[in-house]
Amino acid sequence: MPSNPPQFSSAPIAALLDTRHQVETPEGIDLVLRPAGLMPRSLAFAIDLLIRGGILLAAFMLLALLGQFGAGLGTLIYFLVNWWYPVLFEVLYQGRTPGKKAMGLRVVHDDGTPVGWASSLTRNLLRFVDMLPFAYCLGAISCLSHPAFKRLGDLAAGTLVVYRDEAPKRPQLPEAEAERAPFSLNLAEQRAVLDFAERGSSLSGARRAELAGILAEPLESLPEHAEARLHGIARGLLGSA
Numbered sequence: 687m688p689s690n691p692p693q694f695s696s697a698p699i700a701a702l703l704d705t706r707h708q709v710e711t712p713e714g715i716d717l718v719l720r721p722a723g724l725m726p727r728s729l730a731f732a733i734d735l736l737i738r739g740g741i742l743l744a745a746f747m748l749l750a751l752l753g754q755f756g757a758g759l760g761t762l763i764y765f766l767v768n769w770w771y772p773v774l775f776e777v778l779y780q781g782r783t784p785g786k787k788a789m790g791l792r793v794v795h796d797d798g799t800p801v802g803w804a805s806s807l808t809r810n811l812l813r814f815v816d817m818l819p820f821a822y823c824l825g826a827i828s829c830l831s832h833p834a835f836k837r838l839g840d841l842a843a844g845t846l847v848v849y850r851d852e853a854p855k856r857p858q859l860p861e862a863e864a865e866r867a868p869f870s871l872n873l874a875e876q877r878a879v880l881d882f883a884e885r886g887s888s889l890s891g892a893r894r895a896e897l898a899g900i901l902a903e904p905l906e907s908l909p910e911h912a913e914a915r916l917h918g919i920a921r922g923l924l925g926s927a
Contacts, residue, residue, distance in 0.1 A: 707834050707846065709797050717798045720849040721834040724826060726789045727847055733785030738767055769810065776806045782850070792850045801845055809839035859883045862917035864925050868906050876923050883920035886913075 707719040745763050749756030775783040781792035781801050793801045793809070816825030816837050825837040834846055860883060871879065886894050898912035907915045 707848070719794070719798055719846060720851070721836075722789075722791050722847045722849055723835050724829045726791060727829070727835070730783070730785035730789040730791055733788050734772065734783050735785075737784055738771055741767055741771075772810045773803070773806045776801050776810075777803055786847070790850050791847055793845055793847055796844045796846055805843040805845050809843035809845050812839035812842055815839070859920055859924060860886060860917045862914060862921050864921035865915070865918040866922050867919045869904065871923075879916055879920050880923060883917050886917075 705720055707721050709717050709719065742764060745767075746760050749760045749763070752759065772783050775786075776793050779787075781794055786792055793806070795801055795805060813825075816822055816828070816839055818824050822837075825839070828837045828841070829835050832841070836846065840846065859880075867879075882894075882897065889897075894913055895909070898916055899909040901916065902909040902912040905912055905915050905919075
């Protein structure tokens with residue numbers, strides 16, 4: 687008898703936690719962001735907490751000399767530091783508080799654009815909800831259960847805490863006097879010459895000499911001088927680009 691066909695469940699599959707968040711910019715460019723998990727965010731918050739504590743401690747020690755006026759002023763300073771410290775840094779410092787900078791994090795909108803005043807105020811004012819019932823319990827549960835590690839404040843503000851990827855830097859070319867190649871180079875050949883000069887530091891001297899020696903005759907150069915000539919040609923190409 688024919689076996690029964692396999693039954694597939696129609697229940698929706700829960701979204702999985704991921705370390706990539708892809709968004710499309712208004713220009714149609716796919717942007718890949720890396721959301722930060724609970725641990726680096728907690729460490730960043732702890733660093734900021736220590737900094738705020740140091741600021742308040744120093745302020746209270748000075749204001750203690752002013753008596754009751756100092757106590758009233760201290761209450762105002764406590765409010766400003768406690769609530770405006772993260773907002774000012776996030777908006778004016780590319781989404782980074784000192785703690786986030788130390789952990790390589792930043793706050794952005796869901797579409798990858800820099801965070802603004804309204805979003806930063808919303809996500810930080812709602813910290814009192816994330817803190818409930820104690821020790822950021824609701825915030826931690828939300829962060830661990832959301833695919834992009836969002837706490838409740840991030841959900842309301844439409845923000846993400848992501849890793850701040852540094853733009854890759856091109857290797858420096860070896861010092862050499864710029865010169866032109868003795869023959870015309872197509873685009874692929876120009877790229878090969880530049881790659882040789884840029885990646886030379888990762889090759890042994892013998893390997894560099896071997897590769898450069900292959901072009902000694904076309905370069906009208908002695909094998910021992912071919913590497914230096916390639917560096918000079920690479921300098922010339924880079925200068926003309």
